Amino acid sequence: MRMTFAWLCRLGLAALLGLGVAQAAPVQDWPAPGKPVMLVVGNAAGGGTDVIARVLAERLQGVLQRPVVVENKPGASGMLAAALTARSPADGQTLLVTPITLVTTPHVLPKAAGGAVDVMTDLAPVVQLSRGTLLPVTRPAQGLRDARALAARAKEQPVSYGTPGAGSPMHIAGELFRQAADVPLTHVPYKGVAPALSDLLGDHVTVVFSDLASASSYLQSGQLVAIGVTQAQRSPLLPEVPTLAEQGFRDVAFETWFGVFAPAGTPAATVAKVGQAINQVLAQPETRRRFAALGEVVVGGSPQDFATRVRADFDQFGRIVRAFGISVD
Incomplete structure (x- = not known):
């Protein structure tokens, strides 16, 4: 079959257009078919x-x-x-x-x-x-109504705080509080929040910096009380608990x-x-x-x-x- 110049031009243009479409194709749709x-x-x-x-x-x-x-x-x-x-x-x-x-x-x-x-x-x-949010929690028997009371206690006698481990966000929160309150606090690291709260209930530490989920059941049962939250604004899940910043510890806000x-x-x-x-x-x-x-x-x-x-x-x-x-x- 004889191929004319015009036909070849049309064929070449179609090929170039096709190449352009291929190059401009979008990335594979997400999620990929057949893959979890x-x-x-x-x-x-x-x-x-x-x-x-x-x-x-x-x-x-x-x-x-x-x-x-x-x-x-x-x-x-x-x-x-x-x-x-x-x-x-x-x-x-x-x-x-x-x-x-x-x-x-x-x-x-x-x-x-x-x-x-x-x-x-x-x-x-x-x-x-x-x-x-993170929150310092303690036993009601400690008689600490808020974080200010914790700071006052630490000026008079040894106070320890537990966390789920060195370098954890709870440890950072505890150190920020120690600096903001300008009081000595002894850090006691545990391998997780659960053992820290268990020792708190056993009166082996004064306070634990915990996440809300881990402490929630103890707060609801009255076994523990929260004396502050680390957020800059009160948590909508604990609206009755004041922030640490509200209590004068302004550098403890995250x-x-x-x-x-x-x-x-x-x-x-x-x-x-x-x-x-x-x-x-x-x-x-x-x-x-x-x-x-x-x-x-x-x-x-x-x-x-x-x-x-x-x-x-x-x-x-x-x-x-x-x-x-x-x-x-």
């Missing part, structure tokens, strides 16, 4: 982060109509899970669900710990799931959070899709109810909002850890 979305958690099953992740997985599965599974990867204070996520394909199929310890732990662990992941460059913030991260390099369009789907979950009344039962207030928002928060907290906690010389024993 995996939520990686740096704690064992049953822990606070694991419960948050499983609530999210259940609700997100309903939004996506695709399987969403939770993968527990405990170790190195959550850094192993961060490293696993960072080294996964940047397609939005593997996501990290983590508490605020993601930005505190790198300042207290050796750099090589947990796979030497750089949380500020190897991960992409997607969305802040929630915010929470809140905790849970958030979702993707591997660095994940296309912005994919990150946006993931964030939109999770925001749909967070808008559901049932999600808000279940998060509140875990001591968390739903937040949501854009990847940019969360990235700003992560950077600010990372820098702030770095300064605090260096100032107090905090390290893991």
Whole structure:
């Protein structure tokens, strides 16, 4: 068959147009067909982060109509899970669900710990799931009505405070309070919040800096009382408890959070899709109810909002850890 110049030109133009379409094709749709979305958690099953992740997985599965599974990867204070996520394909199929310890732990662990992941460059913030508070709790028999009374006690006699471990956000909160109150306090680190609260109930320490979820049942039963919260504003979940800043300890004002991260390099369009789907979950009344039962207030928002928060907290906690010389024993 004879091919005319005009026909060849039309063929060449079609090929070029086809090539242009291929080059401009969008990234693969998220979630990928036939593949589950995996939520990686740096704690064992049953822990606070694991419960948050499983609530999210259940609700997100309903939004996506695709399987969403939770993968527990405990170790190195959550850094192993961060490293696993960072080294996964940047397609939005593997996501990290983590508490605020993601930005505190790198300042207290050796750099090589947990796979030497750089949380500020190897991960992409997607969305802040929630915010929470820390709170000093004590036994009613101690007779401490508030944090001012705790500071006054510490000026007269030895006072100890328990935390779930050296370098934890609770330890940082305790040191901030010690500095703000200008009193001597003895730090007693435990391997988790539960043993710290158990020793508090046994009158082995004066006070414990805890998260709300861990202390909630003891507060409801009257076994323990909260004498302040670390948030700048009162927690809507404990509106009757004054902030530490209200009580004169203005430098003790920070809140905790849970958030979702993707591997660095994940296309912005994919990150946006993931964030939109999770925001749909967070808008559901049932999600808000279940998060509140875990001591968390739903937040949501854009990847940019969360990235700003992560950077600010990372820098702030770095300064605090260096100032107090905090390290893991």
